[in-house]
Amino acid sequence: MKNILVVEDSPLVRNLLNDVLGTAGHHVTTTADGAEALQMLGRDHYDLVLLDVWLPKMNGLELLAKLHAVGKTVKAVVITADDTPETLLTAVREQAFHYIRKPFKPDTLLEVVNMALAEGAPQLPIEVISARPEWVELVVPSDLHTAERIQFFMDQLKSDLPSEVRESVGRAFRELLLNAIEWGGRLDPTRKVRIACLRTRRMVLYRIADPGQGFRLEDLPHAAVNNPPDEPFRHHQIREEKGLRAGGFGLLMTRAFVDELIYNEARNEVVCIKYLD
Numbered sequence: 001m002k003n004i005l006v007v008e009d010s011p012l013v014r015n016l017l018n019d020v021l022g023t024a025g026h027h028v029t030t031t032a033d034g035a036e037a038l039q040m041l042g043r044d045h046y047d048l049v050l051l052d053v054w055l056p057k058m059n060g061l062e063l064l065a066k067l068h069a070v071g072k073t074v075k076a077v078v079i080t081a082d083d084t085p086e087t088l089l090t091a092v093r094e095q096a097f098h099y100i101r102k103p104f105k106p107d108t109l110l111e112v113v114n115m116a117l118a119e120g121a122p123q124l125p126i127e128v129i130s131a132r133p134e135w136v137e138l139v140v141p142s143d144l145h146t147a148e149r150i151q152f153f154m155d156q157l158k159s160d161l162p163s164e165v166r167e168s169v170g171r172a173f174r175e176l177l178l179n180a181i182e183w184g185g186r187l188d189p190t191r192k193v194r195i196a197c198l199r200t201r202r203m204v205l206y207r208i209a210d211p212g213q214g215f216r217l218e219d220l221p222h223a224a225v226n227n228p229p230d231e232p233f234r235h236h237q238i239r240e241e242k243g244l245r246a247g248g249f250g251l252l253m254t255r256a257f258v259d260e261l262i263y264n265e266a267r268n269e270v271v272c273i274k275y276l277d
Contacts, residue, residue, distance in 0.1 A: 142185020
């Protein structure tokens with residue numbers, strides 16, 4: 001059983017959260033007041049906080065900022081109907097673990113809560129360099145749990161794009177981010193990956209730089225991008241011989257998802273572009 005604090009202004013949503021989480025076996029404490037929640041968090045231990053943005057006396061993001069100002073770390077999931085980029089990026093800056101839009105389904109809520117409470121899901125710090133909707137730039141640890149959170153936040157920023165564009169850009173970004181964290185950062189959280197997303201009326205651009213030494217395409221026989229035309233699955237055999245997990249289609253698929261894919265000379269930094277017109 002985990003201790004969960006629900007800070008929610010709406011009695012209807014507050015009761016729903018209490019019922020869903022209580023049925024799942026958690027001990028739930030609720031309040032509708034941000035200032036009271038700040039006192040409770042300073043006094044008692046909670047494994048997770050579910051936090052509305054718009055609260056009387058002190059909004060949820062101000063509450064997170066005050067906690068960080070005094071060096072208090074809390075794992076928080078922001079729940080709000082305010083899905084503007086500015087609110088989302090402020091939540092990232094204040095180290096929110098996740099973000100749920102209202103209205104939400106109970107299954108979605110439980111999935112996020114279970115992920116936040118899971119062992120092995122540490123809340124590693126994400127450094128926000130720029131939080132403008134047209135220029136988002138982050139420095140993140142080389143950690144797969146953090147990659148999942150970043151993928152989710154970035155997906156929310158593209159909610160105004162056509163679904164097919166959103167899906168293709170999201171898949172390309174995920175592949176490039178995982179490559180940077182797994183191969184460049186070697187899954188070492190002390191090594192940082194720098195991410196930038198630029199939006200204009202005519203394009204979406206991602207730039208990802210990892211701390212690795214880069215690579216040469218000719219040194220990747222286990223990748224599908226190097227298969228000869230008459231042997232489209234040769235890399236499968238090579239991956240089996242090397243004891244690598246199934247896959248190897250990342251670079252090939254990424255090229256198909258975006259319009260431009262450009263590496264620097266060392267290939268430890270990549271830019272991908274999707275045109276919108």
